[in-house]
Amino acid sequence: MSATEQRTAALKVEDLEVAYDVRGVLRPVLRGVSFEIQPGEAYGLVGESGCGKSTTAFAAVRYLPGNGHITGGRTLIGGDDVTAMGDEALRELRASRISMVYQDPGQSLNPTIKVGRQVAEAFAVLGASKDEARERAVEALRRVRIADAERVMERYPYQLSGGMQQRAVIAMALACDPQLLILDEPTTGLDATVEAEVLDLVATLRDETGAAILLIAHNLGVVRRTCDRVGVMYAGRIVEEGIAGEVFDDPQHPYTVGLLRCLPRRGAAKSERRLDTIPGSLPLIGTPLPACVFEDRCTLATAECRTVLPTAAHPRPDRTVFCHHLDRVGELVAAPVTAAVGEVAPGDVVLQLEDVSKTFRQGGHEVRALVGVDLELRAGETLGLVGESGSGKTTLAKAILGIHAADQGGVIRLDRETLAGLTTQRPADARRAIQIIFQNPDSALNRSKTVRSILSRALSKLAGLTGQAAEDRLEKIRDEVVLSPRHLDLKPRQLSGGLKQRVAIGNAFAGDPRIVVCDEPTSALDVSVQAAILNLLADLQRDEQASYIVISHDLGVVRYLSDRIAVLYLGRLMEVGDAATVFAGPHHPYTEALLSAVPSVDGDPPARIRLEGEVPSAIDVPSGCVFHTRCPRAIEGTCEASEPPLVEVETGHMMRCHIPIDELRRLQGSDAD
């Protein structure tokens, strides 16, 4: 940063300390955070949930909740001390020089007011006249790449997709031409392809406006793609800081090393290795901490770490790390991965889908959410389902579970027996054979019951166990999902996210299921917790010979768990094959685009494919190959005219595309060069 050293930082945070008043007691959450963002620079903050990322962002602009207090340090925006500012100056600063975008665009938009008026309002408060504000709103929407700005102005927020809403919010945030744009989890909850678009937009806007960006994200790939530098936070301190790519490729702080080792990266698969976890968890708010905040969970910790505050060290150029034992971090990096404990050889076919379709009726239209799906699942095998939102993943899973009945004509067979459409019409055996682990344990566990009563009920209904037999089995399940006995008498809200998900998993496994659907099983969890849950799922599968159907937008997770992958687009299977084959390629053009859209912590391929536009409506499906409207490799004259069949292009590798596999191999090989 030597060239920019002389410039005034867009945001400078110095030794910032923040505490929250919890029932009269000040509980420190930030313990001296310092960092700087230069004009035009993008800075990322990462770390487990609860480490203080959002508090930092709020404190930087003095926008803390009522019980938050800045207890030390200061923040400067463009050289002006925000912490010492009067109310008037602060209002002025917030109105004209900084903007914030939050995770949920729904929260930033008023559902009852047309988008146009809301965006125009952002200009009106800056003093524009009514007409002028409107004009500039249209312009602003164009700037965030909303093609049909005039028409979008007339819509209500709910009439826009999540990605469009987030763009409108960004357009509002840019109204004042901010010097500093703070984005708090701006793409969480968006689809990978939409996320990629929003991130590209942020990058372009940064180039255009020269605004500095503070980006908070729990997804390290997002930070790597968007940010120049990154700060890794732990328990209210930044423990490591440096250039994003370098930090993720060559971490130097024990915490950063641990965090990165939790991730299923670089094509890790359950058959090869277990994931590392970071034992323990983030300290609780208000607990007194040792000098090095990471001491409790650090395997390198010594007596010194408890008492002496680590000072900034610079083991690499452009890198700051706070740790006493930098010389030993290499041990952690080089530590061998834990090998997988035996592999499951897939057994007989348990589940067979033939020509399964699902049509919803909506306002007189037919919505074909699933069209002619043929699939097989073997015992002990994991099938990963991937595709954008609206591609039919959940619809397919629900049809298998019998939550809704598939259309007449298709067949779902369990052990060669044809299953009735709805779970209520299926025999008890079939019902208990197919269970689900939901995405959000808060919703999946009844909050008025204790863990014990939740699990006991599952045992009595699914396994038919009562009395002593049930108690014994309850103990066994508790042990299998690694819960401690005292957890049994707690209610879900008293458990952390990871523990809740363990209860949900125990619940699904109560009746010895043959098939377990995992719908985004870890997307509500932190990476270290995610690693533990993925290990648990792999263990249970090995011990119980269960088959999994895994739905996740995190391709690392899908790849880690899956033996086979099915790619869905607009309710149709586009590609099916072994996980290794599907990820290695040659890929179906849609899979190729999907893989390239997902921001990876390992960095992006040199030539990234940008998938433009949104998934077409399932009411009005494109002609020919349904993907042709967005396919970068579409062959004019062929693809819009006829729909290619799903054919086996190599052994065990099915694809639906007009381009022959060898041609795809050639095309994709040459792009990579």
Place this chain on the structure above:
Amino acid sequence: MSAVDPTVLEPEPLKDAGAAADRRSARRERLRLLVRNPSAIIGGAILIFWIICAVFGDVIAPYSPFATDFDGHLPPGGTHILGTDQLGRDVLSRVIIGARDVLIAAPICATIGVGLGTLIGLLMGYYRGWLDDGLGRIIEAFLALPVPLVALLTLAALGSSTTTVVLTVGIFFTPIVARTVRAAVLAERENDYVQAAKLRGENGLYIMFREILPNITGPIVVEFTVRIGYAVFTIAFLSFLGVGIQPPTPDWGLMVSEEYALIIGGYWWVTVFPALAIASLVIAVNLVADALQEVNER
């Protein structure tokens, strides 16, 4: 489990030990909030006052509410703090004893209304479809009726007794409660635990009563309190119209109706004190209901 990841064995701690303890006492916390809430304090105090009157009325009341051995229309003051009525009965004693019937009748009305309403609301919200449509239409029609008039006609037809009054008022509350409960069930059934229960093979009754009901007690309790307030008022109103509780029972509504025409003659105390009693009880119950709702929504 045959082989366990040693790093996983380390049990994750509770989400937040301090906070977990707080949550364990979430109910206590709510009670604390309630105790701090000014409307709860005022409403609660008035309510407790009337409950004491209802329970210990015989001891507290200076005279028998039926004794007519005093001069008629003695003004307030002296040995008759609130005066006497036309027949020479002590107004204070009648107001104190009058709390008893109303404090028994009103909760029973509310219980009937909330009980039936919850049942119907659960059925509508859980099964939806034609059941919801059908019952929904009946409820809409019911709510469009001029309730006091219909209640009046019903009681006139059935004959007034305390039982018929209580039943009628309770049944008239049912549709409103059903609508509230239905809305709560609709929101609650979106949770995945309902789906999980179905996949486990639970029947509708179990899901409605054992899974959903415990999670919607908040709005039901609020509804119950609000209904008590309405019941007090409605019972008094029906008595006033002469189709409610029958003389010589010392009922507040009845007392108002018996002599309200004599206010012009200057005998205001016979009417005003029972009227104030009605008003204070209705307001007290509503204050408590408001406070409950506020605490619930936090």
